[in-house]
Amino acid sequence: MEKILINRSGYRIKEAKILRTKKMTETEKLFEIGLADGDSLDYDPGQFVEVSLFGVGEAPISICSSPTKKGSFEMCVRSIGRFTSAMHRLEKGNEIGIRGPFGVGFPVRHLEGMDILMVAGGLGIAPLRSLINYILDNRRDYGKVMILLGCRNPKSMLFSDEVDGWGKRMDVNFNCTVDKADPDWQGNVGVITSLIPGVDINPEKTYAVVVGPPVMYKFVISEILKKGIPDSRILVSLERHMKCGLGKCGHCQIHDIYCCQDGPVFFYDRIKNLKGAI
Amino acid sequence: MEYAVLPKSGYDKFISFLAKQKKLVAPVYKGNNHYAFEPVTNAEQISLSYIPTILPPKKYFMPQYETLVEYDTHEGQNMQAVVELEDLILFGVHTCDIAGIQCLNMVFIDRPRDLNYLIRKNHIIIIGFECNNYCDSDASCGLMDTYNPNGGYDLFLTDLGDYFLVHISTHAGEELVVKSKAFEDVKPNHFEDLKALRKKKEGIFKPEVPVNRDDIPKMFEEGFDCEVWEEIGNRCLSCANCTNVCPTCYCFDVKDIPNLDLKTGKRIRIWDSCQNEPFAKVAGGESFREKRKDRKRHRFNRKFNYPVKRYSRFFCTGCGRCTRVCMAEINLKETIVALAEQTGYIKKSAKQEVK
Numbered sequence: 282m283e284k285i286l287i288n289r290s291g292y293r294i295k296e297a298k299i300l301r302t303k304k305m306t307e308t309e310k311l312f313e314i315g316l317a318d319g320d321s322l323d324y325d326p327g328q329f330v331e332v333s334l335f336g337v338g339e340a341p342i343s344i345c346s347s348p349t350k351k352g353s354f355e356m357c358v359r360s361i362g363r364f365t366s367a368m369h370r371l372e373k374g375n376e377i378g379i380r381g382p383f384g385v386g387f388p389v390r391h392l393e394g395m396d397i398l399m400v401a402g403g404l405g406i407a408p409l410r411s412l413i414n415y416i417l418d419n420r421r422d423y424g425k426v427m428i429l430l431g432c433r434n435p436k437s438m439l440f441s442d443e444v445d446g447w448g449k450r451m452d453v454n455f456n457c458t459v460d461k462a463d464p465d466w467q468g469n470v471g472v473i474t475s476l477i478p479g480v481d482i483n484p485e486k487t488y489a490v491v492v493g494p495p496v497m498y499k500f501v502i503s504e505i506l507k508k509g510i511p512d513s514r515i516l517v518s519l520e521r522h523m524k525c526g527l528g529k530c531g532h533c534q535i536h537d538i539y540c541c542q543d544g545p546v547f548f549y550d551r552i553k554n555l556k557g558a559i
Numbered sequence: 560m561e562y563a564v565l566p567k568s569g570y571d572k573f574i575s576f577l578a579k580q581k582k583l584v585a586p587v588y589k590g591n592n593h594y595a596f597e598p599v600t601n602a603e604q605i606s607l608s609y610i611p612t613i614l615p616p617k618k619y620f621m622p623q624y625e626t627l628v629e630y631d632t633h634e635g636q637n638m639q640a641v642v643e644l645e646d647l648i649l650f651g652v653h654t655c656d657i658a659g660i661q662c663l664n665m666v667f668i669d670r671p672r673d674l675n676y677l678i679r680k681n682h683i684i685i686i687g688f689e690c691n692n693y694c695d696s697d698a699s700c701g702l703m704d705t706y707n708p709n710g711g712y713d714l715f716l717t718d719l720g721d722y723f724l725v726h727i728s729t730h731a732g733e734e735l736v737v738k739s740k741a742f743e744d745v746k747p748n749h750f751e752d753l754k755a756l757r758k759k760k761e762g763i764f765k766p767e768v769p770v771n772r773d774d775i776p777k778m779f780e781e782g783f784d785c786e787v788w789e790e791i792g793n794r795c796l797s798c799a800n801c802t803n804v805c806p807t808c809y810c811f812d813v814k815d816i817p818n819l820d821l822k823t824g825k826r827i828r829i830w831d832s833c834q835n836e837p838f839a840k841v842a843g844g845e846s847f848r849e850k851r852k853d854r855k856r857h858r859f860n861r862k863f864n865y866p867v868k869r870y871s872r873f874f875c876t877g878c879g880r881c882t883r884v885c886m887a888e889i890n891l892k893e894t895i896v897a898l899a900e901q902t903g904y905i906k907k908s909a910k911q912e913v914k
Contacts, residue, residue, distance in 0.1 A: 282643050288640065292627040292813075336822075338813070338814055376636045495841075521841060525811070527673065529673060531809070531838075534839075536865060557853070
């Protein structure tokens with residue numbers, strides 16, 4: 282068996298360095314990453330990268346920062362398996378590999394001039410934060426901005442400093458809820474679907490963006506449809522195991538769609554008839 | 560020169576010549592009605608009359624285990640992408656298996672391209688061999704229309720009695736023909752023989768299942784919730800035999816194999832299977848094809864429906880391997896018949912038995 286060396290492989294990684302880490306909750310840690318060559322990663326809000334640690338493997342992780350932030354990008358990682366727990370052991374100065382960005386992110390051009398209702402459940406805030414910050418950095422190009430956030434309990438709230446800031450901004454309508462309160466919590470208690478009936482929207486000019494755990498979509502989308510937003514103006518970001526990121530390995534396939542290349546962001550009308558998609 | 564004649568008396572000479580050029584791989588009898596593509600050096604080792612080999616020639620194009628990247632973490636995350644390849648002549652490939660290679664070509668040339676596959680494939684010469692009759696009753700090449708040659712080879716041999724008529728499709732193929740000095744010029748009567756064979760074959764190869772091929776994707780679409788999936792899902796053992804032997808199954812896993820120093824190692828690709836339960840599982844624990852029926856249905860749709868949308872071709876070649884290896888006796892033709900009955904796509908006029 283002969284072996285030849287190639288440069289243009291899809292499996293080639295970009296060397297990168299951890300510039301900063303921040304423990305966010307018991308299970309989530311934020312990583313700020315800079316590419317070794319000093320370039321900014323060229324990505325859209327909602328895209329993901331494959332993070333590589335040689336000897337451990339690779340995992341798809343969504344980018345949680347906005348591309349308007351130059352020089353570095355951020356990922357919020359939940360420690361849940363072998364790869365992510367290895368990642369949690371890394372600190373500032375450690376090197377990692379990056380492939381990507383991959384896939385189709387949020388269609389920010391379609392959203393321009395429109396009102397945007399963004400709904401995030403749990404870790405769904407990570408990919409959605411890339412869009413939220415993108416919109417806030419280009420605030421005058423968008424209509425009304427509404428953010429609804431749900432998480433299990435107050436302690437599991439991610440990006441809580443930023444979330445407080447959203448709550449205080451006059452150009453953002455913000456609301457959040459927890460499934461289970463603790464004694465200090467003064468906000469809403471209940472599932473995220475309970476927040477939707479209360480929002481004041483103009484269905485003629487609103488896009489809804491929904492990101493959360495798989496179980497959340499059906500219920501949230503049904504509430505959004507009740508508000509009169511058509512399914513062609515609902516965007517979802519689907520979670521699958523994007524192993525190769527190149528539309529080949531088959532792990533992330535939903536019917537004839539490869540989530541890693543055709544998604545992870547989809548217009549709801551594209552996938553609503555694909556059984557098992559949500 | 561598009562055609563040449565290889566007299567049977569020159570066959571041994573041609574094979575010995577091929578074996579001297581490059582590593583020659585051909586169907587070899589392994590006992591118990593099993594055949595495998597293996598390296599050979601002379602004609603005696605080759606079984607030209609064979610039912611589809613245990614593994615299709617896919618194993619040379621997309622090896623079960625291949626290195627994608629070599630890494631060294633002594634200082635940072637250093638890596639070198641590699642392609643493992645071998646100059647090969649694949650001899651005696653049936654038209655169904657050539658169709659399988661054509662399917663894989665489409666997948667790996669689709670952007671973003673897979674250079675490991677594309678570079679490797681250019682080091683393999685394909686010499687096809689025509690089936691004059693069915694290999695066995697598990698094949699469905701009549702339905703899939705893969706029993707006649709349809710490109711994808713360098714040379715293609717048809718057995719016409721005391722000689723092989725050889726279609727020369729590429730320059731690389733022509734070189735072999737010229738250099739081997741085993742060939743004769745083609746004469747008009749040779750084409751008449753070929754025409755007669757093809758005509759005879761039209762009477763032999765018929766759709767094995769009474770459905771219109773063009774209706775199949777629609778039938779799978781409409782039959783998504785049919786009982787047949789439950790029925791075969793209940794029998795399926797999730798052993799992944801069917802995906803391993805399929806000439807068009809290409810799903811894989813990517814993982815790291817560290818060396819003993821734990822600093823260097825390689826990132827490899829190995830065959831994986833959508834029939835394994837963890838295949839569509841995500842880190843959070845959700846499994847998107849948790850039940851066997853979900854996974855069986857997914858695999859069938861990946862042969863008869865989804866690739867038609869994506870690549871405009873069926874990814875079933877009718878080779879019959881999945882039926883032959885299934886320990887639960889899940890039969891491809893019976894499954895399609897059941898689906899056709901449950902969706903109403905079975906041809907009413909043709910109340911023929913499944914062959």
